[in-house]
Amino acid sequence: MxxxxxxxxxxxxxxxxxxxxxxxxxxxxxxxxPAVDTQKVLVSAAALPQGLLLRDEDLAWKPVPVADVPPGAIVSGAPDALELKGALLRHAAASGTVLVAEDVILPSAPGFLAATLKPEMRAVSVAVDDVSGNAGLIQPGDYVDLLLTQQMDRRTDLPDLAVSSETVVEHVRVLAVGSEIKRPKNSDAPETVGNRARTVTLEVTPRMGEVVSVAARLGSLSLALRSFATASRDPAASPPASAVQPAPVWAGDISRAVRDLPRSRAVQVAAAAAPAPVAPRPVAIYRGSEKSDATGSVAAGGDSAPSPLPSIPASR
CATH class of the missing domain: 1.20.5 (Single alpha-helices involved in coiled-coils or other helix-helix interfaces)
Structure with missing residues (x-):
């Protein structure tokens, strides 16, 4: 080689x-x-305003080094981890902020319902059924409109005006459904018809509270769920004021059958309900032996000039 x-x-x-x-x-x-040990802790999924009732969409899990986990943080998998869904946020939180127990007021805490109210606001409860309450799908933290439906047949004889519906309160926050003041978990089984709430508590101004009380006496109330995709999630933000008050919706606006009823039938119904005119009673006037009606015509012969009134006889 x-x-x-x-x-x-x-x-x-x-x-x-x-x-x-x-x-x-x-x-x-x-x-x-050495490998860095981390834990998943609960953080805010977006910038959250003060006074917000937390939803699942507001919370997220974020891996954080064990050494950086603050005291009181909600750790994933911990046996004593708090459930923050439905809790009230005490102060504003930036996106990604680690949430601790001191940052919220839990629904089980005393005075939670009063703490959720904005300044100068009131809590008023309205009765609902399975249909008017959206079949139990409305939950605390949602925003709704309140609709009033009235039967007007006792107040009018026109078929077009037999039923009316109008929005009496707009953009109010739901504080409680029945006795529940927190949203159920996604894993909870659907409620049965017998267990659905019969009352809904709303956050209103004092004036709105008076409107709701009167509306409850006039007819039936229904809840209309508003979209959650609003420009601001700040509970302190005032709802947009309507420039023009919408007109009520009447039966004739919806039903062609009611609108196309023969007008003669409507007139007959109105005429049947109207009281019959009272005929004037004749009035007879006696002047001595003469008799005349209220027009002054003389029934017996004689001078057409009115005779003087008879003198009062002297007392015996």
Whole structure:
């Protein structure tokens, strides 16, 4: 074997040995580097305003080094972890802020319902059924409109005006459904018809509270769920004021059958309900032996001029 070949073999062997040594050193350094232990903690999924009733969409899990987990943080998988869904946020929180127990007021805390009310606001409850309450799908924290439906047949004889519906209160927040003041978990089984709430508590102004009380006496109330995709989720933000009050919806606006009823039939119904006119009674006037009616015509013969009134006889 020539010296050139021997030299080439030695160079290749040296390169292989150097490569092996490098791999061994690199793997040893990786093994010696300690792994960072993390825990998943509950954080705000977006910028949240003060006074917000928390939903699932407002919360998220974020891995945080164990050394950086603040005291009171909600740790995933912890047996005593608090359920913050439905809790009231005490102060505004930026996106990604770690939420602790002191940041919220839990629904089980005393005075929770009063704490959810904005300043100068009131809580009023209205009676609902399975249909008017959206079949139990409205939950605390939702925003609704209140609709009043009235039977007007006792107040009018026109079929077009037999039933009316109008929105009496707009954009009010639901505080409680029945006795529940927090939203149910997504894993909860659907409620049965017998267990659905019969009352809904709304956050209203004092004036709105008077409107709701009167409306409850006039007819039946229904809840219309508003979209949650609003420009602001701040509970302190005032709802947009309607420039023009919408007109009520009448039976004739909806039903062609009611609208196309023969007008003669409507007139007959109105005429039958109207009281019959009272005929005037004749009045007779006696002047001595003469008799005349209220028009002054003389029944017996004689002068057409009115005779003087008889004198009062002297007392005996």
């Amino acid at each position: 020539s010296n050139v070949i021997k030299f080439a073999v030695l160079i290749v062997g040296a390169l292989m040995i150097a490569l092996i040594v490098r791999v061994v050193i690199a793997s040893g350094s990786h093994r010696s580097k």
